[in-house]
Amino acid sequence: MIKYNKILSCLLAALLLTGCQATPSSVKNKAKDYTNSKDVTTGKEEFVSVDHLLDNMDSLLKASYQNMVLADTIHIEQPQSVSILQLENPKNLATPENVKKLSKVVLGTNKYDHLIKNYKNEKWAVGDTYGFNYDSRTDSSGDIDNVGFYVMNTKLYLLGAYGIRNIYHPDWGIPLGNCTLNGKKCSLTKQYQYVENWAKKNGNVIENMYDDFHVKTIYKCKSDGIEYLSFDVCKYYKGIPFDDIWFSPEQRNSIDDISYPPNVLEICTLGKPKIESLRNNNYSYTIKKEEPHNDKLIGLKRALTLAESHMSGTHKYNIVDIDIKYTICQATKTTYTDDGKEKITISYEARPVWSFIMDNKEHQTRNILWSRKFINVDMITGNVEYHESDNWDD
Structure with missing residues (x-):
């Protein structure tokens, strides 16, 4: 298992990643094919300070939504501060x-x-x-x-x-x-x-x-x-x-x-x-480097709307957890020395997101890494990232 992780480290270092990915075409195509779906109105841009991220949380979590059902298990923690973090290996x-x-x-x-x-x-x-x-x-x-x-x-x-x-x-x-x-x-x-x-x-x-x-x-x-x-x-x-x-x-x-x-x-x-x-x-x-963003953030209300809009067109998703978290994106930059040798520089950025998580029950007995579906909403830009697996029953 240690050797597996070492090999994985080497492979990851060589990947030319451009950061977190947007909603895949498979999700968009499903939305087109679902004739009974209704569009979710996202409304105007709304931002809040870090102290108001969870305003009206109790009522928002108990509300009914067109494309998702929020479980009673959801518990969201109030952060002290929200930033974009530029990271490097020690x-x-x-x-x-x-x-x-x-x-x-x-x-x-x-x-x-x-x-x-x-x-x-x-x-x-x-x-x-x-x-x-x-x-x-x-x-x-x-x-x-x-x-x-x-x-x-x-x-x-x-x-x-x-x-x-x-x-x-x-x-x-x-x-x-x-x-x-x-x-x-x-x-x-x-x-x-x-x-x-x-x-x-x-x-x-x-x-x-x-x-x-x-x-x-x-x-x-x-x-x-x-x-x-x-x-x-x-x-x-x-x-x-x-x-x-x-x-x-x-x-x-x-x-x-x-x-x-x-x-x-x-x-x-x-x-x-x-x-x-x-x-x-x-x-x-x-x-x-740390770039604080405590004055203009997407709060829970807006995040729910953005997440639901990207679920539109399939069916009701069971959301078992909503987290505020830092998700790390990796980028590589290739340069060349004077003698033509390739030099790859890897950088990392941790971005704050609202993460809407759907559990993956059918994989519990398989000898694999635990994998879960999620929809992440960037707390600063509102960009939405979707992770799905074709091994799941949609």
């Missing part, structure tokens, strides 16, 4: 010292410190990559690479949400109850509280730009005959989490395409107060 994250820090907080030991080395000459490595026991299947291992991917795991080798059997949403306020892991009863509530507290204390152990961490989603998984829990922990900046959903950057309507990695922490446990593994997803970031 320059000094891959160091032996940071490997030692991760080992201490995740594995609870520094007994592997003497084994740390630079794997930069390995084919899978992305520049300087410090770690230990990379090829081991009998002991704990971990590493950090040059663009900020890092992982630390015990010898059980449980990484991320694979072989998903069930999904739980602690942020919806629904009691989590219990589950069974490897024949033993497990309290999901206690596991959630343990991981939530652990992340708040240790989430910034080698990254320091985030002001909070919260468990967003819990997956019950089974891999290599072992049942375990995988937690998606959202990283927050000034009250706004970074995107936690995997999706294809080119919106090719296929869950098999290379997915753009969410900026989250993935933590695995076996139902006990012990972390079995920690990894982030392919990149770490630091803020290069």
Whole structure:
């Protein structure tokens, strides 16, 4: 799984991405073919300040809409501030010292410190990559690479949400109850509280730009005959989490395409107060420039109208969650040196969006990354991005 992520990092670095994508033609064509649909009037431009983003939220969430049904599970958090963030990969994250820090907080030991080395000459490595026991299947291992991917795991080798059997949403306020892991009863509530507290204390152990961490989603998984829990922990900046959903950057309507990695922490446990593994997803970031946009934003009322207008012409969509989040877009610029050598520069921009999320129940038992439909409305421009999968029943 580590090697998979390393390869994914290399492929993503080579992709010529132009940022987030607009509504695909397949959605527009469906709208044309649906003869009973009615156009949704979007009205005039309306903007609000950050303090008024959620005005009339209760009544808006209880209202009836032509093309969507809002679930009772929706809970929207008020952000402190909204900005456009210019991001870059940290320059000094891959160091032996940071490997030692991760080992201490995740594995609870520094007994592997003497084994740390630079794997930069390995084919899978992305520049300087410090770690230990990379090829081991009998002991704990971990590493950090040059663009900020890092992982630390015990010898059980449980990484991320694979072989998903069930999904739980602690942020919806629904009691989590219990589950069974490897024949033993497990309290999901206690596991959630343990991981939530652990992340708040240790989430910034080698990254320091985030002001909070919260468990967003819990997956019950089974891999290599072992049942375990995988937690998606959202990283927050000034009250706004970074995107936690995997999706294809080119919106090719296929869950098999290379997915753009969410900026989250993935933590695995076996139902006990012990972390079995920690990894982030392919990149770490630091803020290069912050452009506040607190005075002229699209509020919830307008976002609902814009989202519904892009749903028009198919059927009623069940919206299970609405989030304010930062979604990261990647762009590449190719230049050439005087001697003709190609130089690719990668830049990242985090933009604030309203994200209308539709759950994907039929994929729960498939051994794939969790994929969900969503419609994102840019909070500054009003541009709408739609992610769908042809594997879904429309």
